[in-house]
Amino acid sequence: MDVYQKLQERLDSNAAGAPAAQAFSKILRLLFSPEEAEVANYLTWRLQPISKLAEKTGMDSDGLTAMLETMADRGVIFAKVKPGAENRYALLPTIPGLFEVPFMRPERNPHLKELSRLWEEYHGEGMSNSHAGSPTPQMRVVAVNETIPMVSEIIPFEIVSDMISRARSISITNCACRVSVNACDKPLETCFSFDDMADFLVERDRARFIDKDEAVKVLKMSEEAGLVHAINNSEDKLGVICNCCGCCCTLLRGLTEIKNPNAIATSAYVVEYSPDECISCYLCVERCPVKAIEENEDLVAIHKNDCIGCGLCVSTCPTESLILQRRETPPQVSPTGKELVMTVLEEKGKLEAFMTVNQE
Template identity: 40%
Template sequence: MHHYHSLQKTLDTHPMGAPMSEEFIEILKILFPPGDVELALLLDFRLRKAGEIAERAKIGVEEALAKLEAMADRGSLLAKKVEGEPAFALLPIYPGLFEYPVMKGGDQKTQKRLAELWHAYYMKAMAEEVARANPPWNRVFPAEEALSEEYEILPYEVASKMMEKVDTIALANCPCRITTGRCDRPLDVCLSFDGAARFLSERGMARLISREEAAAVLKRSEEAGLVHTGSNMADRLVFMCNCCSCCCHFLRLLTEHNYTGGLAKSGFQASLNSPACSGCGICAKERCPVKAIIMKDSLADLSPEKCIGCGLCVTTCPTGALSLVRREGCQPPPANGGELVKAIAANKKRAK
């Protein structure tokens, strides 16, 4: 079988999936040029030391290491130290093959071609694949200013509380907005944490920032009408995106593809006190990313079932007519990344 088809099949074994399409094969040809793809084919999602990979490839360790390092530098492979030695693994599509090479940047022509291919692949195959995940990979974190002290707020529900637990934070440009380019909202709002932050900063795809800078990114994003979305797990943050509904691959599952379960809602939802509404239209026209609010008879009209609980409407309503309230029957996120992946893989198998 063609090398690139074999690699697609291996990547598709990850619970994130990597369905076959001609666009994806084209993407793989860019990310793993001839000479590299043969080495990538010897890998899977488990970190393997360079010596072991060289042995499998029947080449010298130095030669293997040079190629593996170059692939990791381009964002095509994950690299970490295992027992002090460099080790490498394949990356899933999200977060990984889609984001990292775009964050790294490079020659304009290749970046433009990658953007076209990723867009086509997302529309044709990947959106549906991601939307099938049960529970969803990512979830919405509410704008903190919108949260009221009236409700008990669990630590995993609040972005800044989750950030208190991390050691390392890195900031990168948003790959969705770079590749989709449908709006001019801020690019430098893509946060990653700990292991992911170290890998991305070491490889020149992101820069390390302080906790204070990260808090400022969250605030700046809320002001710009961007939704905080992050890993759908209770124990830690791997990344925190700040998303628009026109470019983000996960928010667009709801706004463009009508996969209502493609992104987990926050534990809150908007509530409208209609008599207090002045009819300014800010919530409907400028803030709600999922059209859960429309203007009807010159007043706001809220569809709570569409609301994802981002709180963006609440923070800018000039009359205080909007608030966030607890969402009834909201399930807590999986306890950790392992539980999330296990549940998605088991439900995917069951659905086959």
């Protein structure tokens, strides 16, 4: 088996998935040299110290460190480097990971156009359905803070600013989907990472640290620009916050174009419309990222089944004709990120493959 096929199979053992496809084979060849792909085939989903990797690969520690460092700098593997401790390295999944990181600093990517074309092809060839291939979605929508009804059942993990206040470190960088697809002129610097991933991206000059006040300002600016807040589908802590547009975002297009209902979980809310005060300005039609509202005989028609509960129409409606209401049965959210990964792996039938890679 060639090193790239072996690497594709290894990457496919992650919850994100990496199904075999011509486009992905070409992507791997652009991201990894044959020697790098061979070394990546020794990495696991757990961080491993350089001494262990040198033993596994039979390479000398200095040469191996130099190779892994250039790979981490290019954002094709994950690394943790701490003064006084051994460097540690791990695989990066496809999403979020191999897709996003190379697009975060587009000016430094010599293969930008080719990678954009190939990822677009790959999403259609099976990557989107593979990512959304479990009944439990890996990401969920959170409603704009101000549009959440002030009732007792509000739960902190449904409020994105509350989730932010629990983070140790926060980074912000360019949205890979908008850099790659380039179908709109919405703001680019709206993609948040947290804690270890934030540290990694800043160390590798792919992102910059921001404090909690700036994070809240970026969320507000994103909402004003009509971007949907999307976060990892677990309660305990934030891994990422995406601020997504309907035209470029892989997740939202998974819903609207590929019609996969598991592409992203809705928020706990759904829109409700009272036509009495509606002035037919159609701002809501423009704002809805999933076309759940359309013009209808001087008023608007709402397709509640398509509503993801983002609140973007509610925050713009000048007459308060739209509100968010709590769903009768809000989607389940995993208590922790670890449980989410285990559930998705089990649902996709990949748990054994994932464990096997990690035991090597």
